[in-house]
Amino acid sequence: MIWKALACDYDGTIASNDRIGAEALAALRAARAAGLRLILVTGRTFFELLRVCETIDLFDAVVAENGGVLYFPARGVLRDHAPPPPPRLLAELDARGIPFQVGRVIVGTWRAEEARVRDTLRTLGMRMAIAYNRAAVMLLPPGISKGDGVRQAVRALGLAHHDVLALGDAENDLDLFAACGWTGCPVNAVPELKDRADFIFPGENGSGVARAIAGPILGNLLPVARSPRHRLAIGWVAETAEPVEIPERGVNVLIQGDPLSGKSWLAGVLIERLLGRRYAVCVVDPEGDYQVLAPVPGVSWFETRSLQTWDHALERFDHDPAACVVLDLSTLEQERKAALIAAGFGLIRERRRRAGPPHWLVLDEAHYWLGKDGVPDGALGVEDKGLCLVTYCASRLRPSVLAAVDVFLLARTAAAAQLDCLREVLARVPADTADLAAVLPGLPMGEFLLLRTEPAGPRTRTFTAAPRMTSHVRHLGKYADGRLPEARRFFFRAPDGRLVATAGSLGEFFQGVGIVGDDVLAFHAARGDFSRWLLEVFADRELGRYLAKLEGRWNRRELHDLRGALERLLGGAIKRAGEARHALRGV
Template identity: 35%
Template sequence: MRYFALATDYDGTLAADGRVTKDTLTALKQLRASGRKLILVTGRELDDLLQVFEQIDLFDYVVAENGALLYCPASRQEKLLGEPAPTEFIKALRDRQVNPLSVGRVIVATWHPQETAVLETIRDLGLELQVIFNKGAVMVLPSGINKAAGLAAALDEMKLSPHNVVGVGDAENDHAFLSVCECSVAVANALPMLKERVDFVTDSSRGDGVIELIDKLIASDLSELDEQLQRHNILLGTKKDNSEVNIQPSGSSILLAGTSGGGKSTLATAVLERIAEQKYQFCIIDPEGDYENFEGAVVLGDAERSPRLTEVLDLLEKPYENVVVNLLGIAVEDRPAFFAELLPALLELRSRTGRPHWIVVDEAHHLMPASWNPASLTLPQQLEGMMLITVHPDRVAAAGLSLINTIVTVGNSPQENIKAFCEALGDCPPQIAPQTLETGEALAWFRGKQTEPFCFRIAPGHRERRRHARKYAEGELGEDKSFYFQGSQGKLNLRAQNLILFIQIAEGVDDETWLYHLQRGDYSRWFRQAIKDESLAEEAEEIEQNNRTSAHESRDAIKGAIAQHYTLPA
């Protein structure tokens, strides 16, 4: 199951004229019976809501006052998410004859056309308050408080990720919380601007639209919308025509195969960085300690200490904690048994929470060997959000390979990896001509789709870009990629094999030599062709084309441009 909770607005979405119909209530009960949670997200004050909606206990949590108040119907506990409005602010509004005026636990609300008086009062008193508009309502809240902040607080209490939530609304103040939900929905009567920004618009209005959405959730978990949820896609790279190669964060299981040194780690790290950037939770099972320095994840275990199953699960209970399970402290022959115990526990957690969204198994041929008897018992028939990384796909248990729908291979003879994968499953491999991939390239095949395997250039992650930045700044470029200060007469032959030496030599050469290369456009050409930094090259071109710039000024400008792009040693 992908969607574990429905977050819904009240007025104009769930309710019409403040009331919820019996049919809508029946649909809400059916959704709860499916094992999903319900969250009400409303601009109403809690006391007002309790008067008009007696069935509030259908909801696990209520976000009231447009995100300022969290209420648990089961325990009747309230939690303020912002500071109440200052008394002098309330008094000033009343002195200005602002009417009607409603004061909640935190929220202060009125109606159009009182917004001018409200804004002037905030300005005159120098308060850090925000004004939110909603179909004529004027709501005043502390800065940073909105429906998205309130929903986040509710999800923290429930230990759920917004990636496992569907949100539905109808008005301006719903933009914030819908934007953080994995799938955003507007009912048919919603404002046009909201309908333009959501992932799906129901055919029916208000409560009937919510019923329509609930029916789809129960029937298919909204799988029919997967293809149009493009905003969550994970970038792999680009084809020759510059079109992007993406995978969907849900519904994808990847085999990443290839020879050592072929770029598997580069691609895996880049994909994991993008998964983390979008706040999907991942768990990496790392037999060789290759991910012990991965940013944004907690590493459990090392060469001296084996990880404990309980501590892995305790961390993953927190929606935003990513975990690397380092197996160096476990004997090689015992690692498959540890993994056989860990994987069912991860899948049980996923069955309750939808997380971890991704389970990454490095050295999969060791942890899930072809001879591994428990594999068919441990692995379900379908398993999404799985990434298997291996040098030898033919040595991975067939039960594991059968889960894969996306194959990405790097290094020498990439077609052989796809062939080995298919043969291990008894499938007929696609026809692929023998080929050699260049560094930074990969071959992809979306199994089960009517597409042929294709090559693409890997989009490097932050770590890889930083590594290349260090290489260009202080590494050793080859003779054919180095810059040579020679001058107009060719009397010099000063080689700069990186940016540090380029700056050092540039500071020492005479003005005539510096200007000779400047006027020829040699600096921008080197930055573009050897350093492969188009942005730096464009800045250098502007400096080169400024005929009024002196040798001293242009030298400082080029040095400054390099310093902006690369962190050089002091």
């Protein structure tokens, strides 16, 4: 269940004929027992609410008088967020024979008196806001609304608004809906509210809402991923400019693609778009690929070498429930990364279940950590949703992880083993997966194939990724044919130190990889010479990182054809650099 709190309107929502009935009361107590916080929201005056609501202590926070008064029963704290009604106004209403009720902040009367009330305000030269609640009308100080009161209550309880489900029925609940991430109402709610609701429940008033809480809400049966209000645009269809969207909540995402296919770019798009919608994101970055996000507002980057640092970094969500935390594990050895990720995921899952944030967890190089002997399902929490797994080797993910994926974002993939894996996994998607082998190997960098298992929207489409706030600019002019001074060239040497060949450009380096002996390649890969040279000479962090990963795979004996892997990686980089230069000349 993604919600941590219910924000419930009183009259017509959980209460009927002034009182919370036995059925609604039992449902609210069941919600508390399930760990949900309860926020009572009403336009009634605080004194009137105390008279009719005998179970006010059941709630963690009370927003009364249409947001003008906040009450926290457990602490006995009562706060007025506006001054009391002006005595001149009360005297004039009384003199005109207008019936009214006075609260700590608001004045309430009937809708039939609206014209006379407005005339009274004009006569007094007084400016007050007017809010409607079915047959009632309320006079409020400017700036006071249910929405503002709920936002303050949510912050005081340490919650994120994305984790709050609002339940209302009348016009003055529109502000309540705007303050919460999710919205629901009974079928007899006013039309304006039903137009803004994510979920409409059968039944009326307290009994209908009670059955909704006890049934689909606590049973985690609401179709969260199908809500049209909660879609995240990650790109567009090139031919039509139509936006391509995925659900913001309630799904797990897999991003699969070859090295330098654009999958890291797409992961960055997803992260930045989630931050733009104020979702909390935790990025587990084993190779240091996401440090580029550090300058983005709201992002906190941590060099993470211990579980204590990991736990300390997660405390950032206590202070900002819309933060992004990047856990950089790149300075650790592979075995220590695996142990830390396994332990850290347990901390994240416990935090998500207790408090909500982080709403999304992004794991790069997922195939290393989620194989047969990787992070166990119990710590991973695939059923909690909000996982984004990034990999170039989906075939190494265990079946239980692949079965939990709802949205597949596929970049260029050429390896037969990966295509076979995807074809098998996607057999459950009602789409023609037989064409994967024809489509994926030829996808240009920056284009992706979307496939999803949930039925909201088109299930299969090719799209171009959206732009990013953070980007990597390659030094195109230095690539294939730019000549380097002798001191900056690459010197291919045999294990005994004997010079075999030199490379004064990336093109010559590519040629050298193809002609030197296997022992020469193994010698340099073991020392990390290839990636170090690319980073020092060309300052190409992206290609350098991919080369470092390739060297690491060779040294861990995960790669059997070092020459072929180097040629594919370098050949693709040279080709793309040449295409980019050609495009620039044509501008």
